[in-house]
Amino acid sequence: MGKKKCVAMLLAGGKGSRLNSLTKDLAKPAVPFGGKYRIIDFPLSNCTNSGIDTVGVLTQYQPLLLNSYIGIGSAWDLDRKDGGVTVLPPYAETSEVKWYTGTASAIYQNLNYLKQYQPEYVLILSGDHIYKMNYESMLEYHIEKRADVTISLIEVPWAEASRFGIMNTNEELRITEFEEKPAEPKNNLASMGIYIFSWNILKEYLEMDARNTKSSHDFGKDIIPTLLDENKKLYAYPFKGYWKDVGTVKSLWEANMDLLNDECDLDLFDHDWRIYSVNPNQPPQYISPEAIVKESLINEGCTIEGEIDNSVLFQGVTVGKGSIIKESVIMPDAVIGENVKIEKAIVPSDVIIPDGTVIRSFDDEIILVTEEMLSGLYPAF
Amino acid sequence: MKRKLLGVIDATTYHEDLEDLLTHRSLAALPFAGRYRIIDFVLSNMVNSGIRSVAIFPKMTYRSLMDHLGSGKNWDLNRKRDGLFFFPTPVVDSDINKIGTFENFAANLDFFYRSSQEYSIITNCYTVFNMDFKPLLDWHIHSGCDITEIHHEDGTPMEMYLVKTSLLIKLIETRNETGYTCMRDAVLDLEHQYSVCSYVYSGYAVMIDSIQNYFSTSLNLLNSDVWKQLFIKEQPILTKVKDEPPTRYLKGSVVQNAMIANGCLINGTVENSIISRGVKIGKGAVIKNSIIMQKCVIEDNCYLDSVILDKDVKVEASTILTGTARDPFVVRKGTKQGALMNS
Numbered sequence: 276m277g278k279k280k281c282v283a284m285l286l287a288g289g290k291g292s293r294l295n296s297l298t299k300d301l302a303k304p305a306v307p308f309g310g311k312y313r314i315i316d317f318p319l320s321n322c323t324n325s326g327i328d329t330v331g332v333l334t335q336y337q338p339l340l341l342n343s344y345i346g347i348g349s350a351w352d353l354d355r356k357d358g359g360v361t362v363l364p365p366y367a368e369t370s371e372v373k374w375y376t377g378t379a380s381a382i383y384q385n386l387n388y389l390k391q392y393q394p395e396y397v398l399i400l401s402g403d404h405i406y407k408m409n410y411e412s413m414l415e416y417h418i419e420k421r422a423d424v425t426i427s428l429i430e431v432p433w434a435e436a437s438r439f440g441i442m443n444t445n446e447e448l449r450i451t452e453f454e455e456k457p458a459e460p461k462n463n464l465a466s467m468g469i470y471i472f473s474w475n476i477l478k479e480y481l482e483m484d485a486r487n488t489k490s491s492h493d494f495g496k497d498i499i500p501t502l503l504d505e506n507k508k509l510y511a512y513p514f515k516g517y518w519k520d521v522g523t524v525k526s527l528w529e530a531n532m533d534l535l536n537d538e539c540d541l542d543l544f545d546h547d548w549r550i551y552s553v554n555p556n557q558p559p560q561y562i563s564p565e566a567i568v569k570e571s572l573i574n575e576g577c578t579i580e581g582e583i584d585n586s587v588l589f590q591g592v593t594v595g596k597g598s599i600i601k602e603s604v605i606m607p608d609a610v611i612g613e614n615v616k617i618e619k620a621i622v623p624s625d626v627i628i629p630d631g632t633v634i635r636s637f638d639d640e641i642i643l644v645t646e647e648m649l650s651g652l653y654p655a656f
Numbered sequence: 657m658k659r660k661l662l663g664v665i666d667a668t669t670y671h672e673d674l675e676d677l678l679t680h681r682s683l684a685a686l687p688f689a690g691r692y693r694i695i696d697f698v699l700s701n702m703v704n705s706g707i708r709s710v711a712i713f714p715k716m717t718y719r720s721l722m723d724h725l726g727s728g729k730n731w732d733l734n735r736k737r738d739g740l741f742f743f744p745t746p747v748v749d750s751d752i753n754k755i756g757t758f759e760n761f762a763a764n765l766d767f768f769y770r771s772s773q774e775y776s777i778i779t780n781c782y783t784v785f786n787m788d789f790k791p792l793l794d795w796h797i798h799s800g801c802d803i804t805e806i807h808h809e810d811g812t813p814m815e816m817y818l819v820k821t822s823l824l825i826k827l828i829e830t831r832n833e834t835g836y837t838c839m840r841d842a843v844l845d846l847e848h849q850y851s852v853c854s855y856v857y858s859g860y861a862v863m864i865d866s867i868q869n870y871f872s873t874s875l876n877l878l879n880s881d882v883w884k885q886l887f888i889k890e891q892p893i894l895t896k897v898k899d900e901p902p903t904r905y906l907k908g909s910v911v912q913n914a915m916i917a918n919g920c921l922i923n924g925t926v927e928n929s930i931i932s933r934g935v936k937i938g939k940g941a942v943i944k945n946s947i948i949m950q951k952c953v954i955e956d957n958c959y960l961d962s963v964i965l966d967k968d969v970k971v972e973a974s975t976i977l978t979g980t981a982r983d984p985f986v987v988r989k990g991t992k993q994g995a996l997m998n999s
Contacts, residue, residue, distance in 0.1 A: 310902035311918075349729075535904075543901035544921065554897040556730075558887040559690035559917040559930075561880075568911050574902035575691070575918050588902075 277357045279329050279392040281414055281471075283322050284382055287315060287402035288335030288375055293523045296645050297623060302334065304402030305341045306527065307606045307624065309534055309543065309550075310574045310587045313344060314521060315402045316552045319351040319360070324548050325410040327398065329358030331388050333381045335365055335374065350553045363388060377492035383481040389474075397477050399494065401468040405530050406518040407541065407548055413512050414471055422510040423476045424502060426450065427469035429514045439465030440495050442511055450509040453499050464511065467518060470494065476507065517541035528621055528641040531587045531604045534572055555590045555607075565596055581611070595630070620644055661793055662773035662821055663702040667695060667781040668715035668745060668757055673866035676986045677966060681720040684712075684781035686864065687949050687967065689877055689886075690917035690932045693724050694864060695781045696895045697886075702777070703731045704891040705789035709738035711767060712781075713760045715745050724896050731894050741767060757838050758831040761824075768825050776824050778839055779816040784873060785861035786886050786893065792818060792855055801853035805843055809858040815840070823850075860885040871964060871984045874930050874947050878913050900933050908939045924954070938973065945981070949989075969993065 291303025298306065304315035315332075322330050330353060334341055341362075348360030363385050365374050375381035382389075382399065389397060396417065398410055408427070417425040428442055441460045443452040454460065480498055484490050490497045502509055517540040521527040533539045543550060557576025562568060567582040576591040581598030588594075588605045595613035604621045605611065611622070612630035620634050620642040628634070628649065636642050667684035677686060684695035695712075702710055710733060714721050727733075728740030745760040761768065768776075775796070777789060796804040796818045803823070806816040817839045819827075827834070827842055836842045843852050860882055862873045876882050887893065900919025905911065910925040919934040924941030931937075932949045938956035946963040954960065955973040962979035966989035971977065975995045979985030987993055 544904075544919070549899050550901070551899050554899070556892055556894055556897070558883075558893070559915045560903065561878075561883065562911045562914045562916065563880075564913040566912065568905045568909060570907055570909075571905045572902045573905065573916075583905075 277392070279358060279394050281327055281329075281396040281398055281410075282358075282389055282392050282394040283318075283327050283330040283398040283400055283410070284385070284389070285315070285318055285322075285330055285332045285400045285402050286378055286381060286468075287332050287341060288338075288381065289401070289403055290336045291403070291522060294521075294527065295524060295643055297524070297527075297621070297643065298337070300337055301340045302336045302338060302402075303522075305337075305344060306521070307589055308405060308521065308527070309531060310572045310589050312550060312552045314405065315341070315345075316351075316550055317405050317407070318400045318402055319345075319348075319353065320548075320550045320552075321406075321408050321410060322400075323351045323353060323551065325408075327410060328353065328355050329392055329394075330360050331363045331385060332360060332402075333363050333375065333385065335381070338362075338364060344553055346553075351551045358392070361388065377490075377497070378494045379481060379484055379490075379498050380492035382477070383485050383492070386478065386481065389478075394474050397472045397474055399468075399470040399472065403522065404467065404518060404520055405541065406467075406514075406516065407545075407550070408469070408514060408516070408518075410469075410471075413469070416512050417471045417473075417510070420448075420510045421508065422471075423473055423507040424499070424509045425471045425512050426499070426509065427467045427512045427514050428464040429467050429518050431463050431465045433460070433463050436460035436463045436465065441465055444511045448511045448513070450503065450511050453495075453503060455495055464513070466495065467514060468495075476502075524621060524643045525641050528604060528619075532585070532602065534587060535570055535585055557590050563596075566594075581613075581615075589624075617644075660774055661705075661707050661789070662768075662771050662776040663699075663707040663710035664761075664776055664778045664824075665695065665698055665702075665710065665712045665781050666757065666760075666778065667712050667718070667721065668760060669780060669782060670716075671782075671865045673868075674864070674870065676867065676988060677870070677964070678717075680717065680989050682714055682717050683864075684714060685718075685721040685724055686782070686870070687932060688784065688864070688870075688874065690915050690930050691898075692893060692895045693721075694784065695721070695724075696893050697784050697786065698779050698781060699731055700893045700895075701785070701787050701789060701891070702779075703733065703894065705793075707777075707789070708733075708735065709741070709771060709773060711741040711743060711764075713743050713745055713757075713764075715760070718744055726896070730896050743767070758828045758836060761828045762831065765825070765828060768821060768828070771821060773821055775818060776821045777816065777818050778824070780814075780863070782864045783814060783816075783861055784864060784886065785857075785859060786888055786891055787857060787859055787861070788891065795855055796853075799853050800851070802850035803839075803843060803852045804855050805852060807854045807856050808861055809856060812863075813840075814857065814861060814863070817843070818855075867964070867984065867986060868982060871947065871962075872981070875928065875945065877915055877930065878928060898933055909937075924956075924958075932967075946984075963987065966990075 287304040289303040291298040347354045353360040519530045560577040563580040566579045569584045573588045574590040578593045580596045581594040584601045589607040591608040594611045597614040601618045606624040610627045616633045618635040622644045686694045733740035743764045804818040806814040903920040906923040908923040916931045917933040923939045924937045927944045929946045934951045936953045940957040944961045949967045952965045952969045954971045957974045959976045963985045968990045970992045972994040
């Protein structure tokens with residue numbers, strides 16, 4: 276196997292429990308986003324667009340759909356003779372089955388995967404975020420700074436800073452302190468969960484961490500603080516642009532609505548940085564003579580006979596006559612009957628909404644429609 | 657079915673009536689229904705019917721067709737055994753309007769010898785339809801006929817034939833003695849000893865052979881009865897994948913009775929029209945009864961009625977272009993239309 280300068284490791288085992296029923300049967304990286312994509316399309320497309328052709332995808336929670344979605348990686352042009360995409364689930368050894376207990380343990384257990392490529396650098400990514408980023412520029416920065424580790428940071432609103440891992444740096448952007456979810460943050464530069472490690476540092480510290488029985492085997496909680504304690508060269512890479520953690524129903528909804536905003540930095544129409552995905556091969560969308568479509572994003576295979584206002588519709592959605600969909604996200608192959616009203620809601624894949632249903636929240640909360648709700652057990656409507 | 661039926665698509669046809677749309681491409685590669693090329697219909701039908709080996713015989717301007725088909729991956733035809741075969745023909749001066757031109761097949765006779773499929777279906781490349789060939793093969797085998805020709809319900813021959821591969825080889829080899837240049841000649845000859853049967857197909861099918869027919873067939877797609885017969889979930893029409901984002905409707909968009917492909921930015925009015933992938937429609941622009949092909953840009957305040965814009969056409973702001981239902985205004989690929997040129 277050929278030597279690779281940089282290999283990416285994509286952590287895709289997340290459960291995303293705050294997405295409630297959306298992640299009941301699928302891992303968070305497989306959650307649909309933006310009318311056509313799944314969250315994992317963003318880091319995978321970023322890899323391809325950044326010239327990184329070797330990506331290990333670490334799966335654990337509900338991997339069935341994710342595995343079949345990734346396939347051999349051809350959707351992202353990652354079906355390569357040498358390298359390409361490799362799905363890396365937890366595995367059994369002679370003594371025991373080793374589940375991934377933390378982000379660091381997941382990488383540690385796949386050191387053999389990395390060793391076969393003899394990489395100089397390892398890029399660690401998370402499959403939970405929506406953003407476009409050139410990892411090659413970050414790698415150049417890492418090399419230029421002669422860093423041991425480079426961590427990508429983004430400015431977050433001060434009010435939200437205590438929800439993130441906050442990095443304090445000196446003037447040269449060398450990281451001096453890391454605080455995980457600090458009550459009183461000293462700045463608002465949050466870790467995006469994107470790391471570039473020089474290979475020997477990664478190997479050394481993962482092996483050390485694995486021997487430490489007190490460690491929770493997590494990059495943020497264990498590896499990074501240890502490296503700081505030992506005065507290793509950790510640099511911050513400031514990222515400017517759109518970045519969103521879609522960990523909750525509300526943030527997932529918001530990120531979808533962002534796509535309808537002209538001011539939004541996330542441009543899906545940029546041909547120089549395409550976001551690739553597995554294409555469903557459906558006919559063009561059909562907008563009937565009775566339909567009204569206002570400021571929306573609609574994918575192929577939809578049949579629209581009602582009114583769509585400020586909404587995102589995935590492939591294969593049907594909206595019947597007299598129905599009004601407002602500020603909502605309708606996931607693949609959902610069937611909306613006639614005279615239905617839906618406002619500020621997320622309708623998951625394949626859900627059938629009967630004629631005349633009204634789904635609307637009274638307290639600005641975003642409603643995640645579930646089968647239980649539709650069977651009449653839910654008091655919201 | 658897997659090893660039983662060989663698909664043979666004759667893509668050598670050229671229709672002079674479609675000239676304006678065929679200067680850069682062969683008929684097989686004519687864009688249709690917003691995201692397809694005409695050949696996608698017959699090719700997908702073959703694949704959906706379980707055919708695993710398809711030979712395509714194109715002629716002349718076949719660059720766009722080759723680009724479209726690639727390795728056959730989008731039709732699942734990039735196989736180690738069988739798959740998609742492409743035979744550009746060396747013959748350039750024979751009658752180009754004949755279907756199943758044996759001369760073209762003869763140049764690649766080895767392929768037919770090597771094929772393990774007992775039967776062959778020979779089709780044209782320009783029919784818009786969604787047909788399952790499995791019942792046809794069963795019917796042919798049970799009927800015991802030598803040649804089965806598909807007829808549409810209304811009696812029109814559909815220029816599609818089912819024969820034993822061995823008979824096809826024989827017809828090709830004896831073409832000089834018999835004088836047959838194509839399957840049609842063999843079927844029409846009353847003197848031969850073969851039994852010829854007719855299989856009637858009652859689904860939707862249109863052969864695209866003129867601009868007028870292309871235009872009306874395209875706009876007919878907006879009729880949901882037609883739509884439902886062509887786009888069937890279990891028998892999808894497959895095409896080359898483009899990775900366009902979903903289409904975005906902006907503040908100024910008013911869209912009614914339209915078929916719209918992915919990757920469009922719509923800021924104007926669209927009525928009774930087909931809009932292909934990656935089209936941009938400016939503010940205040942009005943598009944009625946028209947077919948807009950891939951990546952066209954229609955700037956602000958244009959008015960287009962009964963127009964066909966070929967790929968990559970740019971219509972500058974405030975331009976008015978109109979045609980009629982019988983005689984649509986056709987704009988050639990990659991050209992620019994300005995307000996001053998046509999006002």
